[in-house]
Amino acid sequence: MSLDIQKIRGLFPVLHQEVHGKPLIYFDNAATTQKPQSVLDALTKYYEHDNSNIHRGAHALADRATRYYEDTREAVREFIKARESAEIIFTKGTTESINLVAQSFGRKFIGKDDEIIISTMEHHSNIVPWQMLCEEKGAVLKIIPINEAGEILFEEFEKLLSKKTKLVSIVHASNALGTINPVKKIIDAAHAVGAKVLLDGAQSTSHLEIDVQALDCDFLAFSAHKLYGPTGLGVLYGKRELLEAMPPFLGGGEMIKEVTFEKTTYNDIPFKFEAGTPNIADVIAFKASLDFFKSIGKPAMKAHEDSLLAYANEQLKDIKGFIPVGTASDKVSVLSFNINGMHPFDVGQMLDAKGIAVRTGHHCTQPLMKRFGIEGTVRASFGVYNTKSEIDKLTEGVAQLARLKNK
Template identity: 70%
Template structure:
């Protein structure tokens, strides 16, 4: 197995949180699909803003306001480049992927979805890419359809094509499943939807840290992701939308910044992207978001993906020898997630006993209850890897898993 072109020891030095003990053991953090840890450069960018530049943006003419505004808008440029968007105005800052999806549901949906129209999601979706569409369908009298999943945790593409029709107005699917790590054929999904004039939203929350995203090559209409899963702060995300669509959509919220002129006789809305950014945003976190993307770009997403693929292959090889190990989700194309069960041991018990050994994994339904229902299970144990994880950590994890299992035999 070929080593990656990045120095993992040097990378780990950049993450202060990793150098601690949990329950008397060195921390092994395998909950990266929930949130990634933050390098020192991101922490420094956040504290620098509050230490030196704290001011509201866009509307001030004093020095602090100008510095904060410049740094805030530099992040927008960085995100646009990260996604290969046509222009910076196509990038809207949000609280995260969930708000990005809700924004599209509330604005595109409010204007363009009508009674009898159809919206398609998949059986692999996070609740945040199910519930907003259910709410919209209930309000509008539209119909929600679901792409079925096979036993490997892959979308059944032929069944998806059968769902498409002239009634389809929107398809909203994840790029990578948070629960299973399945990588979906999003380019093909988009292409098929466009044959019927449907728009496509990609939930890229899990994809952003693992694959190079190119909205022009994909030709997606919308794409949403969160900073906190790509080494950035919590409470911040970005929504990409094609200019023509964003300009045609009504505002999401009313307030400051999203207006040009306000009077009691009427209001003129601001240009994009500001039309969708009402109120004072999460300024410091947006500024630090740039440092997170710079961190990824400096390492190279191909190098990150290679390292994570090596970790996953190594883990899968070791886990074969674990008594009662049953993987959940064995798709041919996966990214950085191993979801599993151990015969006779509840996932919650496994999670607690691994935590006693300093190992952080996620247990439960992973906000994907319909997917768990498909597999006829309550939930799984999920180990998810990132660029700062090591084979030594995986070996310790598997050895600890074996020791925990013996306690139940």
Template identity: 75%
Template sequence: MSDLEAAIKTNSGIIAEEKIRALFPILHQEVNGKPLAYFDNAATTQKPIQVIEALKNYYGVDNSNIHRGAHTLASRATDYFEQTRELVKTFINAPSVEEVIFTKGTTESINLVASTFGRKFINAGDEIIISTLEHHSNIVPWQMLCEEKGAILKIIPIHDNGELDLEAYKNLLSDKTKMVAVVHASNALGTINPVKEMITQAHSVGAKFLLDGAQSTAHLEVDVQDLNCDFLAFSAHKVYGPTGVGVLYGKREVLEAMPPYQGGGEMIKEVSFSKTTYNDIPYKFEAGTPNIGDVIAFAEAIKFINQLGKAAIRAHENRLLAHATESCSKINGFIPIGTAKDKVSVLSFGINNIHPFDVGMMLDASGIAVRTGHHCTQPLMERFNIEGTVRASFAVYNTMEEIDRLVESLTKISKRKN
């Protein structure tokens, strides 16, 4: 039995936090003279030691370019790189490894689809649907495409609790709808959207569906075959992996119909000055030298999640969220933003009469890291008529004691102005 397996078998399946925390070197430090409590996990998760060691090992032992070298280092690096692709395939239950494309992150994955599928298949008068909950990376690429092609961008509204208005979504769909691009879980509010139902509805009018999984893949079971999405985009750094690595899953028949995103090495079969023949998927979309070391290290992050199990992770995070939500609700001046019934572990809020940035700075003085501002969701903040929120987001290594520190600090802060 591995240490990770032992960690979740302790206390009838409840995660033993200290065994998990021992794997994360960054957590064992003081910030401003106080033990670090890291609650900025929706922005990026911290990395377990096995991810850090894998990155060091690549640069210390296996550093080489991949796919074309005849020497041993190139062969090893290629094998490790492609093993990560195999792990991602299983992680999201993709039908084949050829449907798994490595990118720089969720943002590039979405831009790839907008720039290739969009430019080939979206025409003047066609409609693209997104939601009020979207991150800027799932708004701006579609706005740019609509401006270029004369297409129309339509927005799914939300209810006051932060849940999508599904009746309005149904009414927006028509035979003009060519793409629906919606977040699986909101980075700003934590709302989990009923995407399987939404995908079925989009397909009923002949539209494709891109699922932004940046905030869901660390918390929820994401099965692209069960969901039947046409595209899935997510980032390694939000699932305990390195920065600079993303994944785009696409259905084979759709990817094969799309033109390349960039030109260069690897994405070609043959090049002459008269004609270039493009490579097969996924390499058609992976021009140039990729982020080899970080892709290889990403494998260890996937193994970490697989060994713990999403069910155990979700149960632990749900306990943290429930405790934080209940405890913070008793603080004078506490204003929750986003109270959907089904959420990932995100608590977004304001403190009456105190700017979110000031709350964040005062928490930082106590060693507590949160995110403040609009969270790259300015239209969503406008919907609530606020500048921004304080966002505390929880991961598998967070503890109840850390939540209590957050509540104690927020209580002291609120007393200054309320």
């Protein structure tokens, strides 16, 4: 199916501007995606017509806000094909979702000398919470190595697994390299030794079809703002039996059934993990971004993004001094690279002067950069509204910069 990219671009007001006197070319989608007008309208509508706290009100605005809020929960359930909407918990983002699992599941079910496995390519948010937990509990953190292409060494992962393994927490698609990990194989191998599996889906959910029941993952964490949705909003999916066995993460309103000074009883899931007034407006607006996915179809979106990545690789590969970083055979639309002799930050600033927005640095993956012996990379990441003509501009810019240093 061929997409009408110009029509899609017309849905995103922010794209139609100039930066430093040049038309904006936005290639920073792995950091955050732009928002269609429908998401902006949903935010405005909530504040203009429906603004109220949810679940406890006895008036019309509260009823409407509650209904719209829970409609989004059901839309998320459908988006990741969870069994029931009670398995969907709203958080501040992927980072909080992972921390919730670390603080709740980890504190209850992981003890001294137990083992947690992560990979070399993890984002800091899928490293630091487990280091903190291991330090507190006396558990052991083990790391799956990767090859030069940026792919995990599955045989080495299998060697790390044992009856001591209590959790495997793995990124589904790398934010720094684009690598898509073989998560179904990882999940099956982990379950064979009795371990649970958390998937960091921050990058994968915007590009890949997700079916948590078919994958059989125990937890999935992701963020709305990488899905053409609002910032400050995340999702944690967890299997009902695990969520019910886990203690609350935060205490306060909504997560209780009854409070006395002697004892508090906790609410049912998902409310047990949603203490206090939630991010109501952004949750409601998030449904508009999920509707945006549904209107186009994720397979068609992925096909377009894959074609952009292939085109960029082909255009850039023969530039003298261009150094790709992360050349896995299976990737989402993330292109990381360096220019020989130039610091990534300098490259980013010079591209910005041409109106091209890329991300530079270590991308919150410092151990991964150390593995490759580099400080960081330039990262161009493509979304559904990007075009090959924009990639041509990127190619021109990179070629020009490379000539300066690689004559």
